[in-house]
Amino acid sequence: TPKKRRLDGSLTSVIALMRALPLDDNGCQIWPAGAATNNGYGRFNVRIDGRQRGILAHRASLAAHLGRELTGAEEVMHSCDVPRCVNPDHLKIGTHRENMQDMMRKGRGGGFAAPKPSNERMT
Numbered sequence: 001t002p003k004k005r006r007l008d009g010s011l012t013s014v015i016a017l018m019r020a021l022p023l024d025d026n027g028c029q030i031w032p033a034g035a036a037t038n039n040g041y042g043r044f045n046v047r048i049d050g051r052q053r054g055i056l057a058h059r060a061s062l063a064a065h066l067g068r069e070l071t072g073a074e075e076v077m078h079s080c081d082v083p084r085c086v087n088p089d090h091l092k093i094g095t096h097r098e099n100m101q102d103m104m105r106k107g108r109g110g111g112f113a114a115p116k117p118s119n120e121r122m123t
Contacts, residue, residue, distance in 0.1 A: 010046060010047070011046045011048070011055070011060065014044055014046060014055075014057075014060060015060065015061070015064045018031070018057065018060075018061050018064075018086045021086065023087070026080060026082070027080070027087060027089065027090065028080050028082050028084075028085040028087055028090060029085060029086050029087040030082070030084045030085060030086075031057040031058075031084045031085075031086050036083075036084065037056070037083075039083060040083035040084060041056050041057065041058060041083045041084065042056070042057030042058065042083070042084045042086065043055065043056050043057060044057060044060075056076075057084070057086050058076050058078065058083075058085065058086050058091055059076050060086075061086035061087070061088050061091060062076050062088055062091040062092075062093070064088075065088035065091075070093070073095070073096075074093045074094075074095075075093070075094050075095065075096055075098075075099045076091050076092070076093065076094075077091070077092050077093070077094040077098065077099050077102055078090055078091060079091075079092065081106060081108065
């Protein structure tokens with residue numbers, strides 16, 4: 001398939017695939033290939049220094065766009081809230097705290113958002 005020919009196991013080939021992805025109606029470039037995490041983020045494996053390494057697609061996309069590797073403390077935040085989106089225009093660096101605040105503000109707490117007030121009394 002064309003996809004397999006374009007993915008040769010190198011990070012360069014994966015970035016080229018990302019840049020060729022079409023934009024959807026929201027301007028997202030949806031990562032189509034490989035596995036996804038439990039949270040729906042695209043991921044892929046590449047060979048680096050002879051060893052296979054799993055990489056999150058959105059982190060690789062932003063790192064390539066910025067021209068540098070991201071540190072472990074840097075989290076990638078999606079303005080579009082689409083986990084498989086790899087459009088660097090929808091991605092920005094934030095801290096863990098900023099990412100969690102953004103998640104809660106948008107109501108995507110996954111069980112961790114502040115509880116809704118209850119009218120029931122505890123007895």
